Amino acid sequence: MRLRRGVTIAVVAAGGAVTTMLVGLVTNAVSESEWPGWLGWLQRHAWLSFALLGGAMVGLAVLLAALSETRTPPRPTEPPHPEDGLEPPGAALVLRSLPRDTAAFTDRSAELEALVRSVRVSQESGSAMPVHVIDGMPGVGKTTFAVHAGHVLSERFPDGQLFVNLNGHTTGRAPVQANEALASLLAATGVPAQRIPVGDDVGAVTEARAAMWRSRLADKKALLILDNAASYQQLEPLIPGGSGCLVLVTSRKRLAAYEEVVLPVAALPPEHAVDLFVLLSGRSADSLDRAVLTNMVGLCGHLPLGVSLLAARLRHHPSWSADDLRARLVVAQDRLGELRAGERAVAAAFDLSYRDLEPDQQRFFQRLGFYPGTDFDVHAGAALGSVPVASARGELDALYDAHLIDEHPGSRYRLHDLLRDYARGLADEGGTMEHVQAVHRVCTYYLAALAVANGHILRSGAVTPAPPGVDVRVETPPMESRTAALGWLENERANVLACIRRAHSLALHELVIRMAAAMAPFLRQAGPWDQAVSLHRTAAEAARHTGDRRALAGALAELGVVRRFMGAYPEATEALNEAVTEYDAVGERRGKADALNQVGIVWYMIADNDASAGAQTDALALYRELGDRLGQANALADLGMVRRQTSRFDAAMEAQTEALSIYRELGDRYGEANSLRDLGVVHCLLGEYQLAEQRHREAFGIYQELDDRVHQAYALNELGVVRRLTGDLPGAREVHSAALEHYTELGERFGRANSLRHLGVLDRMEGNITEAIRVLGDALGSYRDLGSRGGEAAALGELGVVQGMVAEREDAVEAFQSSLEILRELGDRCGEAEVLNHWGMLLHASGEWAASREYFEQALELARDIRCPLEEARGLEGIGRCEWMADGPARAEVSLREALAVYRRLGANGAADAVERLLASQTG
Known part of the structure; x- marks a missing residue:
């Protein structure tokens, strides 16, 4: 492509040069002086020169046009997003299996045979399977056909079947954006939230998610139904790249897709429409006048949706004849005469079914039309209808019997788009505030249900009052465990976010604020985090509208936490600092303490240790004033990590031990594991390797109980360090590799960089210098991208060692200098001692024993001052070798x-053996 583009441009440039020359020739064609050679011929034929000039100009214009047309087509633009990111997030409803097949599927044998034949040919030939687009008018049965075809073909696609509603033509809901749908698809196929790409550039995020989606399905045989698509632009990123996947798309309009197979679904043939009516009416064919039926199904346009509704009416009225029903249909169509012909055909069938309902059922049906989500259960239906759950169950059964709602797996329901429009039109006829009230009721229900779910997923000891404005009498689904709560949250995610969108559009700011806060704990752990960022920005803007500074602070605090998860540390710091200011302004001490604790963690991540220690100390004081035991434990644990990072090991041990005691008092297993792990790190730095390994194993076991794979990986990395220092290099490589696999799968960039650094050290110790340089360089790049100064310093120190081993002395010295500058800035004296020892070894290898000894002596002094025995032993060994x-x-x-005595005490037997061999050589 690039070569072809370059050749074309070169031709254009040459054409321009020729044209310029011809202009000059024509301009001077009447010159009195004689031109030399072939130019004289042009001078004597001036008109021909003009013709040549015109031809050249035309050719150049054609070539430029061709170049323009053959350029790579521009990426389809995303639908407009507000520049300030305040639009509430959306989410796609994804079913991990197909919806239930209908027992009364209408004969579509020709269309089904064409689809099965196309799939069979592709699979037998091994060629890429084209996208199959099922298009047709509303109510014609596109989705029903796609689902039925999916069930017929399911055995050919054993790796899974997915159904996605793209809301392309759903009243009251914006079409699902490609990046939202991709996030839901990735989550549905088991991708952890931490691994789903996030960011502020929607186009880049969509591309990254699409690439991951294609990779997930590259070698799979899976079926994907993309229902209700609005445009090819919306669905293109969702199409798998592999040849083994079947994609069925339903849409009301023709989509311009490449390599597609279009399966138009038209209205039923009259005889099939009559057969469907007879099947659904529950009456024998002999008892019905087929001529009347033919006329009646013709009145509803032979559309399956209308036919099924009419048949249901006849089944529910045994005393009616088919002619009675036809007469009622004609009256209904007259009443709906202002509608277009196609709309009137189906709406008349709706009207007959609706008018056959009891008044309470009619009112319930109208309110369902205002539901912002896609599918709902009986509890959401009860909230919409403002009735008890038991009553809602009866109302839903009646509507299902009347074919006015569809039932989905898991006791869930959904209105067809046309029926949603019809229901909303009925409710709007009175010109009331029913729409706003219905949204308010269902949002209030979700707030109550989220409060129950959060009671299971928040950590022990966390303060979980019911959100303000929640009616504790609202009936909520049973959630008896954390697993059940997480399952409910995942199932309802798209619907809750849709409710927040609707509340935002209706300027229901208080509801937006409360629902965003209620969704925050789930989105923290389940992601995708860019969805959470959008949600909390919206909540912050809503709080500014209402002047609620407490709510603004809460939204900013949640925004800061999610930004930290994304590795966007400057943005996280900005949001959390603003949250601290807002909490302080309203005198909200617990919120201020939480925000201080969180910003302290961010400063720890970027190794601004003074700022981090100050924030955690302030947070701890506030928590103690409030008697908040969990808050105290969190601040102590985080303060302990800062103390450890600044080589204040006694203070770190004291803070972490107190935190561990509180966590155990509260039964907080997550906090207990974190403190155990950090205590293990401190024990390792103090040379207490056996105790360090015990702590890391205890932490790893708890993380396994909690199914927390990210922190399992952190514990494995720390365990690997202990094994390396005690000479078990194969064991160290095993756990570091396992940690790297976890981090890579989960998308945890900081942890992955740590694993790479540790593996690079092992490569160096095992003599694989080339691989060590590559791996350590990769780790260094990641640390710099993340803004992790401590990680950068550690990677530079190790990189300097391997560069010295391959005689790249200048590079090694530069790496050591940069590392020491960062470590001294951060106050990491243990790390500083380690780099000084490395630098001493570099000088020793060059024969500069006096200079080498100076570095070893500096390292020894530091190590003894902070009680870091390993670096003390290395300094002593280095001094001894220089003296030797x-x-x-x-x-x-x-x-x-x-040095030998310290090594033996630590259990660093490899280093001890080397010193013993040196001493033995003296006596030998």
């Missing part, structure tokens, strides 16, 4: 034997 070379073995023996 400069002054002889006798002078070196004291330092070397002292």
